[in-house]
Amino acid sequence: MFKRLGNVLKREILLSSRQFGFTAQLFIFLVIGIVLFAMGFNQASDAIRESVPALLWFLILLATTLVASSWFRDDYDNGWLAQWVMCDIPLSLLILVKQFFAWIQVLVTLILFIPLSNIMLNIEYEKPLLAYASFAIGTAILVQITSVTAVLSLLIGRSSVLHSIVTLPLTIPVLIFGAEINRAALDASSNANVVWFLMAIAAFVWSIGPWTTATALRMSLE
Amino acid sequence: MNQATFSSRFKRWFHQWGSPESFFVKSRFWEIIFGLFGAALLLMSWTWGLFFAPPDYLQGDSFRIIYIHVPTASAALTFYFLMGISSAIFLIWRMKLADHAAASLCIVGGTLTTISLITGSIWGKPTWGTYWQWDARLTSMLILLLLFLGVAMIRQVQSNSDRIRTVACFIAVIGMINLPIIKYSVEWWNTLHQPATLSLSEKPKMHISMLIPLLMGITGMYFFSGYLVIRQTRYHVLKSCRRQGWVKRLVKNGAL
Numbered sequence: 001m002f003k004r005l006g007n008v009l010k011r012e013i014l015l016s017s018r019q020f021g022f023t024a025q026l027f028i029f030l031v032i033g034i035v036l037f038a039m040g041f042n043q044a045s046d047a048i049r050e051s052v053p054a055l056l057w058f059l060i061l062l063a064t065t066l067v068a069s070s071w072f073r074d075d076y077d078n079g080w081l082a083q084w085v086m087c088d089i090p091l092s093l094l095i096l097v098k099q100f101f102a103w104i105q106v107l108v109t110l111i112l113f114i115p116l117s118n119i120m121l122n123i124e125y126e127k128p129l130l131a132y133a134s135f136a137i138g139t140a141i142l143v144q145i146t147s148v149t150a151v152l153s154l155l156i157g158r159s160s161v162l163h164s165i166v167t168l169p170l171t172i173p174v175l176i177f178g179a180e181i182n183r184a185a186l187d188a189s190s191n192a193n194v195v196w197f198l199m200a201i202a203a204f205v206w207s208i209g210p211w212t213t214a215t216a217l218r219m220s221l222e
Numbered sequence: 223m224n225q226a227t228f229s230s231r232f233k234r235w236f237h238q239w240g241s242p243e244s245f246f247v248k249s250r251f252w253e254i255i256f257g258l259f260g261a262a263l264l265l266m267s268w269t270w271g272l273f274f275a276p277p278d279y280l281q282g283d284s285f286r287i288i289y290i291h292v293p294t295a296s297a298a299l300t301f302y303f304l305m306g307i308s309s310a311i312f313l314i315w316r317m318k319l320a321d322h323a324a325a326s327l328c329i330v331g332g333t334l335t336t337i338s339l340i341t342g343s344i345w346g347k348p349t350w351g352t353y354w355q356w357d358a359r360l361t362s363m364l365i366l367l368l369l370f371l372g373v374a375m376i377r378q379v380q381s382n383s384d385r386i387r388t389v390a391c392f393i394a395v396i397g398m399i400n401l402p403i404i405k406y407s408v409e410w411w412n413t414l415h416q417p418a419t420l421s422l423s424e425k426p427k428m429h430i431s432m433l434i435p436l437l438m439g440i441t442g443m444y445f446f447s448g449y450l451v452i453r454q455t456r457y458h459v460l461k462s463c464r465r466q467g468w469v470k471r472l473v474k475n476g477a478l
Contacts, residue, residue, distance in 0.1 A: 152392055155385040156376065166372040166393055169365050170400050173407035180411065197410075201403065212396070219313070219388050 005089055008097060016101045022070075026063050026109040033059040034120055052121050053182035057175050060135070061142065064106060065167045068146035069153050069160045071102055072217075076154050085221050092214040095147070099210065103143045110135050126188035130195065134181035137198050138174045144209035145170050151216045173201060240317050242459045243468045249452050257449035263442025267293075270435035278432075284348045287341050289435060293443030295338035295363065301331035301447065302366060305373075306398030309391035318462065319455075321387050324394060325377055326454035330447050332370035339363055358409040365404050369397040382462070 037055055041048045075081045075098075084094050114135065117123070125131045146167055153163040177198045184192035238244050271289035278285040305327040311320040342360065343353040354360070376390040460478075463469050472478050 148396060149393070152389045155389050156379055162375060162379070165368075165375060169368040169372065169404075170396065172365060172404050176407045176411040194410075197407075216392055219392070220385070 001088055004087065005093070005097075008089070008094060012097055012101045016105055019105075022067060022105055023109045023112075026067050026106065027113055029063045029066065030059050030109070030113050031116065033062070034117055038120070048121065049123075052123055053179040053186070054175075055121075056117065056182065057138070057178045060110075060139065060178075061168065061171050061175055062164070064139065064142045065146055065149075065164045065171070066160060068102075068143075068150045068167070069163045071098070071147060071150050072154060081217060082221055085218060090214075091217065092210040095213045095217070096210040099143050099147050099213070102147065103140055106139045106143060107136060110139065123186070125185045127185045127192070130192055131182055131185035134178050134185070134195060134198065137195070137202050138178040141174050141198070141202050141205050142171060144205040144213075145174075148209065148213050148216055151213055151220060155220045174198070177201075240319050242319060242463050243466075245319055246456060246459050246463075246468075246472075249456055253449060253452045253456065256445050256452060260442050260444070260446030260449050263438050264446055265442075267435045267439035267442055271432075271439065275432045275435055276429070281349055284345065285432075287345045289439045291338055291341040291345060292436060293439045294334045294341070296440055297443045297447050298331055298334035298338055298363075298366065300444070301327050301334060301451075302370065302401065303398065305331060306394050309394040312391045313388070313395065319459065321391060322455045322458035322462070323451070324391060325458060326451045328370055328373050328377070328390075328394070329454060330450050332367065332374055334443075334447060335363060335367040335370055339367060358405075358411075362405045362408045365408070366401070369401070373397070 034055070037059075038048060072081065075084075084091060087094075114132065118125075149163060149167045149170070152166075153160070156162060177194050180194045181192055181198065184190040184194070239248070267289055271286055275286070277283050305324050308320040308323045308327065311317055312324060339360075342363070346355065347353050373390050373394050376386060376393060380386045460469060
């Protein structure tokens with residue numbers, strides 16, 4: 001069993017190191033979002049700076065929900081998921097592996113994107129570490145929420161708009177707390193205790209998320 | 223009565239209500255009772271509230287919309303909870319009836335949420351000076367409406383597919399877990415950013431002559447929307463069982 005788990009791990013590492021399509025899509029979507037948003041503003045005004053935390057988090061939520069519907073699509077189409085359900089390794093463990101690598105891919109995109117967005121929007125964080133930590137924790141929560149709905153969207157078919165409609169209301173806590181932490185990171189004097197809230201949600205979601213996704217997957221393959 | 227007989231009795235009761243045929247036959251009585259009782263209470267509450275309750279000392283007559291607003295809001299929250307429970311029952315025991323009930327609760331609950339949001343914003347104009355405020359309670363009600371809409375839209379994709387039912391029920395259950403998290407996050411966000419200048423919780427304590435019609439309205443709204451849910455569920459049962467023998471028998475006997 002452990003040998004097979006090792007093989008699954010090896011496959012996921014190979015897949016995620018060779019699939020640049022996912023990272024590229026996410027990255028380009030985020031950049032286009034920022035460009036279009038900035039174009040709508042009067043360049044002389046200072047309003048764009050105030051909307052930066054909300055803008056960044058909104059774009060990340062939107063981008064993650066849009067790409068998440070394809071996370072399980074390939075494995076579903078070529079029958080890999082059906083084999084997962086039948087093999088002797090616990091399904092939730094396999095899902096956890098899958099989700100972990102999805103998170104890594106999102107993080108890689110953000111590592112490329114955040115410095116660029118800092119330049120494009122003239123952001124200077126007073127506490128940069130806090131802002132980066134909030135992105136990492138927030139996307140960890142997003143991966144869990146979106147992967148449950150992504151598995152369910154396999155059943156509905158290729159309707160990614162419906163997937164977004166269902167997923168986005170569930171991600172509201174991430175948007176609220178994430179933007180809050182970003183605002184605190186921009187301004188050195190403010191209080192950033194909200195980050196513990198976000199961490200608590202992440203711990204909760206990562207402890208029940210794989211199990212929930214596994215249940216949804218089992219139901220979808222029945 | 224000892225434990226064993228009680229649990230076997232409960233099981234029998236549960237299975238009897240769970241079968242579509244006996245539900246359809248038995249629910250007729252309760253449908254009428256709920257409908258009549260709810261309508262009577264609502265009529266009494268609205269007549270009392272509109273004509274006999276004294277005007278509010280601050281808001282004048284505009285407060286009377288409370289007799290629609292509060293009952294619908296309270297019933298909407300409860301109905302989301304009930305939809306989550308019956309969706310869970312469907313997912314665990316694969317009981318068709320629970321799914322029909324969840325579908326009906328979704329429609330009725332969404333309607334209740336919409337009514338409470340609209341009456342709330344109409345009420346907001348004279349008292350707060352604005353139709354919409356990003357207040358914690360308003361925002362979390364709006365999210366409730368979005369959750370209802372999401373579930374209803376999934377059901378719209380294909381009305382008679384077992385997969386779609388599973389997805390809709392799953393989303394309803396997840397939404398139920400997420401609802402308190404959303405509620406508290408919205409409250410946090412609100413208190414951090416807008417000092418509560420206008421809060422629903424700071425309204426003056428109600429006089430008994432206004433409170434009694436309100437309580438009657440809440441009870442009446444629960445019963446009347448319960449009536450709507452039973453009616454809708456009966457329709458779903460009839461629609462999904464239309465090719466079965468017992469429905470044909472009912473039609474032949476003229477019972478429908």
